[in-house]
Amino acid sequence: MPERSTSPKIAFLDVDGTILDHGRRIAPSTVRAVREARAAGHLVYLCTGRAAGHIPQAVLDIGFDGAVTNGGAFADAGDVRVHEETMPRAELDALIAHFEKYDLHYLLQSDERVYAPEATRAALMQHLQTAQVGKVEPQTSPQEGFSAEPIADAPLTQIAKAVFFTEQPGAVDRAKAEFGGRFHIVRGSMPLPGGSDGEIGLPGTTKGAAIDKVLEHLGLDRADAIGIGDSWNDIEMFDVCGVGIAMGNADPELQKLADEVTSTVLEDGIFTAFARHGLVR
Template sequence: MGKIIFLDVDGTLVDYENHLPESAVLAVGKARENGHRVYICTGRSKAEVYENIWEIGLDGMIGGNGSYVEDHGHVVMHQMITPEQCRHIVDWLKERGLEFYLESNAGLFASAGFEEAGDPVIQEYSRRKGKEGADKIKVRDAFPEMIFEGELYRDDVNKVSFILNQYQDYKDAVVEFPDLQAGTWGGAGEIALFGDLGVKNITKGNAIAHLLEYLHADVADTIAFGDAKVDIPMLEYCGYGVAMGSGGDEIKAMADYVTGDVDKNGLYDAFEKLGLL
């Protein structure tokens, strides 16, 4: 077995407008031809991994920031929010007037007002990433298969993301849900755009450990690529860590190597430097 490569998706494999660079497709294909394994390791649930991503050739995926692990169609691990926890989350968010979406392998299920409330938030998220045309990006562009009138009391939820009206919403979620892992994304600290709630003690690094045990593989043979704070545990865990040039300061400071932006052949250049091609 060659190297085992873990790729974050948003900001690493695809840009923040969901464009998949041809150079990234080429890099993954060549690496696998050379006997290396390639997995995506993402905050997305399986329903958000669209066909164009699978078509590049992958050995499997880690989803939900570590709650789901799959190897060649075999489910290695899947830890979900319980139905009782899901009901509690949905009721609490509704009471606070916070719009949200549930992330499951069956789809993304949005609250009634998520689209209207989410458009300006998605645009701000895109602006912060320096993307052209950010003011025109809509929720339906970012989440093309989102379900807007689905059942919200569910038994198949990996995690829940919700729009922060203020940072206090995240702080209150930490107190309200001590049995869950609360986080934020779309900005650090007070400028975060979203909060999220998932299974306690789940990280991308923890999920990689489960996969390596299943594969009987050595962590020394792993390489992780990411761009955000949530990717730090997998870069810390893996044998070698690469940060994307468009990534945050925290992950770039701790990475073994910083490559270029995703849309500037960053993935291909790093694969070439590391002898994967």
């Protein structure tokens, strides 16, 4: 086993599929890994596509030094906000028009909340009810992080990210073709129903770009950083961090883009990665 690292490192952890078994369970070894690493003097940050207010309490209770949220639109180092970016209304209006033109379910994310039309909210609830059949008891409420408030309540000047899903195949490629480089569009990372789903933010708004802001604020180098994730919005995190680690449950094509692959979310994936790099014993 590697010796415990004596130089401080900073780890950035995705939530769904990395800390959480897609909204349900957390491996006890993950809790141990995060707490032991922090006790040893390392920093551990969340790095998620979720809005801050939709991170399950069971995850927050583990204890972290800061967070990158909304796929990189916001970044907090402790209580200090080091990065914030929301969509101009013209861009947001173009997205909503696209969603409505193609009859896509969609959600809009602010810093703290998620908003959706009634049809989308109903589809989400149906999916959550279906997902409960035959499942083991979760550690987090299945509604936590996936419920949405009425779209009429959305603060349209404070939206940072959009998520869409549909039974139609090819919706992500169609959005990329229609918008070109106007937005950063990736395949969705949340377990939503339908044939295809995607995440949309402003160009340059990525987890990797936000991590750079955090590192600059803390006076750390990219070489000090470890990024662990399982989704397509983690690619830029892998690129920025000195070591990018894909979970064993990640898409095999995504695993090829990481420096290393660890075990799955419930098979001690985070602890194994931390031990490999000396953050824990």
